[in-house]
Structure formats: structure tokens, C-alpha cells
Amino acid sequence: MTDGRAHDDAVVVVGNGPVGQSASLLLARWGLRVITFDERPERDYVGSRSICQQRDVLDIWDSVGAGRQVADEGVTWTTARTFHRDLELFALTFEDRGRSRFPPFVNISQSRTERILDTALGSQPLVDARWAHCVTGIRPDAGGVTVVGTSPVGPFELRATYVVMCAGGHCDDLRESLGIEFYGHSYADRFLICDIRTELPDWRTERRFYFDPRWNPGRQVLIHPCPDSTYRIDWQVDETYDLDEERRSGALDRRIRQIVGDAAYEIVWCSVYRAHERIADRMSAGRVLLAGDCAHLVTPFGARGLNSGVQDAENAAWKIAYASRGYASPALVRTYDDERHAAAVENLTITSATMDFLAPETPEQIAYRRVTLDDAGADPSARARVDSGRLAEPFWYVDSPLTTLDPSRTFEGRPPKGFTPAPAPGILLPDVPARYDSVAIPLRSLAREHLTVLTGADVDATSVSRAVRAMVSAPVRVMPVAAIEDSMAAITVSEALGIQADEIWLLRPDAYVAAVVRDAEELLAAAARLLAR
Structure with missing residues (x-):
């Protein structure tokens, strides 16, 4: 050995x-x-x-x-557009409950x-x-x-x-x-990816998804802007697709020209994959x-x-x-x-629901997709059924054994696309500015240093601190929420959280809310649950 x-x-x-x-x-x-x-x-x-x-x-x-x-090197985009052929069905923008230091998405x-x-x-x-x-x-x-x-x-x-x-x-x-x-499950259809360096000025800051475009009828094309005037283009193709043959025949150039037109372009990278x-x-x-x-x-x-x-x-x-x-x-x-x-x-x-719509495999799925897309041009309610992908978001630990639920802050289920749930136990903190020891620091960064307890205006933070330190072996920071407010911020910690004067908030070391309680005894029980004691 x-x-x-x-x-x-x-x-x-x-x-x-x-x-x-x-x-x-x-x-x-x-x-x-x-x-x-x-x-x-x-x-x-x-x-x-x-x-x-x-x-x-x-x-x-x-x-x-x-x-x-x-974030600085990536291409920032805030809008996701979805088309059926040449008709734009909807454009999605993204909510920010705090005042995040980062854009919703960057491509890099x-x-x-x-x-x-x-x-x-x-x-x-x-x-x-x-x-x-x-x-x-x-x-x-x-x-x-x-x-x-x-x-x-x-x-x-x-x-x-x-x-x-x-x-x-x-x-x-x-x-x-x-x-x-x-x-x-693995899907029969395959996907061609090409990284194309070219100039498409109108597409630099948005993701575009096309159902049934004339340049890929019956299937999809997804276009993402990337740094250095590069665009990532994904074509859905059938399971017999041969990239080498398409290169040899000139069909790959024709495929790309249908999107970039007469603009000069360079293929930076190409690959074919199957979805799983x-x-x-x-x-x-x-x-x-x-x-x-x-x-x-x-x-x-x-x-x-x-x-x-x-x-x-x-x-x-x-x-x-x-x-x-x-x-x-x-x-x-x-x-x-x-x-x-x-x-x-x-x-x-x-x-999986997205793929059922993008690459339907049963007669029922095929019919549903066709009717939905045909209706979506004139019927806004049909557009809501068009599935071009629900973009990444944090998971909410509302059903976790570590979470102490608060009856006054019930989780209403998955919010609409582009939105985040209101702060509550199991929810990731909003990325809101704070101050600690007179230094500006995002609330999430503060939370990621220790277990953190925030107290409302009517709570005696000193007595809460004594009780917690006597019972919890992990490092813990107990602070009145007023002590970390950034008066210069567009939104304060109290406003972003909606913290009430009689409340005590327990924050996890990954910046999720573990509990919202109203006395030290409840807090100690919530901390024991969080630490699996």
C-alpha cells in the first residue's frame, strides 16, 4: 500500500x-x-x-x-423568453425579496x-x-x-x-x-450543443427558448448568451443524429446559419448528448x-x-x-x-414534467403538447401550460426533521416561476444587507459564520443569550435585529424578514431559517432539533 x-x-x-x-x-x-x-x-x-x-x-x-x-466574468441575464415558432408566448423575470449582490443567473x-x-x-x-x-x-x-x-x-x-x-x-x-x-429513465431524442462565437447584439442578455422553429420543426432550440461573444445553442435532434456526417455534408453550417444569418461565426465546441x-x-x-x-x-x-x-x-x-x-x-x-x-x-x-412536454413519448403527451402550443398564441391560459423549464431555485426545507414550523408563517407551496416564498422556517434567508461591528456584511454571510439568533424589539436578547449558551455547545451568536440593521440599505433586515417584536429567529449555518419562536424554552427545543440532539 x-x-x-x-x-x-x-x-x-x-x-x-x-x-x-x-x-x-x-x-x-x-x-x-x-x-x-x-x-x-x-x-x-x-x-x-x-x-x-x-x-x-x-x-x-x-x-x-x-x-x-x-459573477463578474459571467454574462448576466434577467429575462427568459419562450417562443412558439416566431411568436413570443411569454417572458419571465425574477423576483428578489432582498437586495442581492448577485444577478438571478449568470452564464459562464x-x-x-x-x-x-x-x-x-x-x-x-x-x-x-x-x-x-x-x-x-x-x-x-x-x-x-x-x-x-x-x-x-x-x-x-x-x-x-x-x-x-x-x-x-x-x-x-x-x-x-x-x-x-x-x-x-433515458430519453430517445438526443441534443446537439454548439458553442458559437458570433455577434448577436439583441440576444446578449436573455435566454431564448423556441418550440417548433422553422429551423428545427417539431423540436426545440435553446439559446444562451455566454462570455466573449459566444452563444450556447442546444438543438433537440432525433436518436439517429450523426454530428460527423453533418459536418462533412455542410448541414451543420446550414443549421447554424438559420440562426445567426450572414454573421461571421466560429464553432468553439460541439457535442451530442442524451438526456437522463x-x-x-x-x-x-x-x-x-x-x-x-x-x-x-x-x-x-x-x-x-x-x-x-x-x-x-x-x-x-x-x-x-x-x-x-x-x-x-x-x-x-x-x-x-x-x-x-x-x-x-x-x-x-x-x-421530468418539462421533458414530457419537450420530448413527448406517448400519444397523450404528443396530443397535449400540440393542442397547448396551438392554443397558446391566442389564449393566455394555455400559455401557462407551456413548459420550457422551471429554472433553478433553492429547495425549501419546510418538511425537514431539523425545522421547527411556525403556525403564523405557513408555507403555501411552490411559488410561481421566478418568485421566492416569504421568509419562514425552512426557507433560505433573503440576501439582504446588514451591519455587524460597524462593518457592512450580507445577512447570509453573517449567518454562515455560526448558529445565529435574531431577537425582535420586545425580546431581552441578553437573557436569551444566557439561556442558549448554557444549553448549546455549538458557537452561537445572539443579536437584536436592530443591532444589525443597515440604515443606508434600500431594505432593512427587519423589513425583508417581516420580523415581529416578540419573535426569536434561529438561523442555520447554511443561511436557512430553522425556527421562529417566542420564548427561550421554545428556542432551546428548536436548537436541539436543529442539532439532532
Whole structure:
């Protein structure tokens, strides 16, 4: 064995793609040592791949020093337009309950995102990234996990406290060794992606989706603006499509010309893929947690793949950190499956419904799509049934075992497209400006430092603080909400949350609301629930 060191204090991350990079950075942010294994010899920076990064994921990356650069380099878009042939059916814009530092979405190639995350990893001494290391076995037990594999210098074996598997959708052997099933569906139609560098001035800041355009009749085309005057174009094609033959025949040039017209263009990258909808039957096996494509594969219409994978990584990181440090019961890590499997199910439900409309496979689905699109031109109610993808959004942990519900703030269910629910237990905090020690800081950044308690104007924060510190072993910050108000902000913390004078808000270390209560006893019960005590 080439690596006999125990490493009993380290967390292993398997896979060094963007979800694995995020997991490594987030674990290290909590002070944990991380060893990352990837079977590739080096990073393969190629193609646009997962391009669409959602506001709240930029916010997560910002906590590890990468979000601002991703946002600044990406192309910002705030409008998603949907067409049937040449007729625009609707345009969607995005609500922001706070005053977010980040736009709703930015488009940037996955390759560039990975470079930015690699730069952040390069300045993180707690992360040891090992390329050309293929993990062949993962054996969890009560005290940790044994990881075995092969490297350029021979086999290796080491022990770890936890493993976060971010090894992509094709890690069947590792999943099966853990007794995890990966079930779902693959679609017959395929999709052609081309990254085209050209000038389309009117399309620089909006995503366009076309049903049945004359240049791809009976199917769809999706167009996204990207940096450097590049556009990512996805054509739905049939299962017999041959990219090499289309290049040879000149049909690819004709296909592109139907969109860009006479403008000069350059093909930066092309690929063909098949869409899959798959999900693991569970996202954990003892001390092994599955994240990203390893746990769930969804179609790209809605940008829910990479974005949900990064949210997996954050959920895993803070729970592993709190359990490892004794701040919480080890049972806290088991709630990763409760929360993130539910998120994966919701994403799969949404994207499967979209694919039923985009690529109908039954006579009933085909008829429904045809009638809906035919009616949508004149009937606004029919337009509401046109499904071009519900774009990525955070999952709301209202049914989580860690959440203490508040009867006065009931969750009304999934809001309309482009909207977010009102702040309440289980909901991600709005990205609102705050101040702490006279320094401007976003409320979410403040929450991500510790457990956080905010008290309303009529609550004695000092007595609440004494009660919490006597009973909760984790670091906790108790503050009157008035003490963190930014008087110069367009919206204050109190306004954004709707906090009442008699209320106490408990915030999770991933910036979700855990509870809204009205006395210290209720707060301690909510904190115990949050820490799985």
C-alpha cells in the first residue's frame, strides 16, 4: 500500500469536478482537512457544459472566495423568453425579496468556473487534491470509512471520518458496492450543443427558448448568451443524429446559419448528448454521502444539475463539520439524506414534467403538447401550460426533521416561476444587507459564520443569550435585529424578514431559517432539533 497513513481526521471527497471542488472548499472553510481524489490525470478544460449558475449558488461560492469572480466574468441575464415558432408566448423575470449582490443567473462555461474554483483551492492549505487516483472501494463502518484505490505508484488505502462522493453519473460500481440503486429513465431524442462565437447584439442578455422553429420543426432550440461573444445553442435532434456526417455534408453550417444569418461565426465546441432522469434511492450510506450527478441526473432544461449539486455540497459540509466537532449529534449527518433526497425528488419531478412536454413519448403527451402550443398564441391560459423549464431555485426545507414550523408563517407551496416564498422556517434567508461591528456584511454571510439568533424589539436578547449558551455547545451568536440593521440599505433586515417584536429567529449555518419562536424554552427545543440532539 502506497499510503498507509491513517488520516483519521480527514474527509475524503471523491471527484474533483465543480461539485467536488465546492465540497472540498466548503469543508475546508469549516476547518476540516480534505483529501480529494480524481481518476483523471489532470483537469480537462473543454466545452461550455454546465453554464448557468443561479444567484444562490453564486452566494455559496462567495463564502469560499469564488462567487464574485464567477459573477463578474459571467454574462448576466434577467429575462427568459419562450417562443412558439416566431411568436413570443411569454417572458419571465425574477423576483428578489432582498437586495442581492448577485444577478438571478449568470452564464459562464463550466471550464472557466472550474479554473476559478481551482484558484480558490490553490490558496486553501487544508485541501490535498490528488489526480490520477482512482477510488475502487469505499467501506463505511461505525467509526469512519476505509477508502481504497489505485494511483500511478500503486494501490492505496486510507481511513477517513466521512466521504463525500462527487464522482459523477457513471460511478455505478461504487454506488452498487454501497447498496445504492440508481433508477430512472433515458430519453430517445438526443441534443446537439454548439458553442458559437458570433455577434448577436439583441440576444446578449436573455435566454431564448423556441418550440417548433422553422429551423428545427417539431423540436426545440435553446439559446444562451455566454462570455466573449459566444452563444450556447442546444438543438433537440432525433436518436439517429450523426454530428460527423453533418459536418462533412455542410448541414451543420446550414443549421447554424438559420440562426445567426450572414454573421461571421466560429464553432468553439460541439457535442451530442442524451438526456437522463435518474435518482439514487438514498443519498447516504453510513458516513458516505452522495452529491451532484452521482446522486441525481436531471435534464439541463432548468439548470438544476450543477446548481443542486453545489447545494448538496453545502448541506453536507456544515453537517459533517458540526458532527465532527461535537457541536451536534452524529445523527445530524443522517439528515443530509432527508433534506437533499427530497430536493433531488423535487428537481426530478420538475424536469421530468418539462421533458414530457419537450420530448413527448406517448400519444397523450404528443396530443397535449400540440393542442397547448396551438392554443397558446391566442389564449393566455394555455400559455401557462407551456413548459420550457422551471429554472433553478433553492429547495425549501419546510418538511425537514431539523425545522421547527411556525403556525403564523405557513408555507403555501411552490411559488410561481421566478418568485421566492416569504421568509419562514425552512426557507433560505433573503440576501439582504446588514451591519455587524460597524462593518457592512450580507445577512447570509453573517449567518454562515455560526448558529445565529435574531431577537425582535420586545425580546431581552441578553437573557436569551444566557439561556442558549448554557444549553448549546455549538458557537452561537445572539443579536437584536436592530443591532444589525443597515440604515443606508434600500431594505432593512427587519423589513425583508417581516420580523415581529416578540419573535426569536434561529438561523442555520447554511443561511436557512430553522425556527421562529417566542420564548427561550421554545428556542432551546428548536436548537436541539436543529442539532439532532
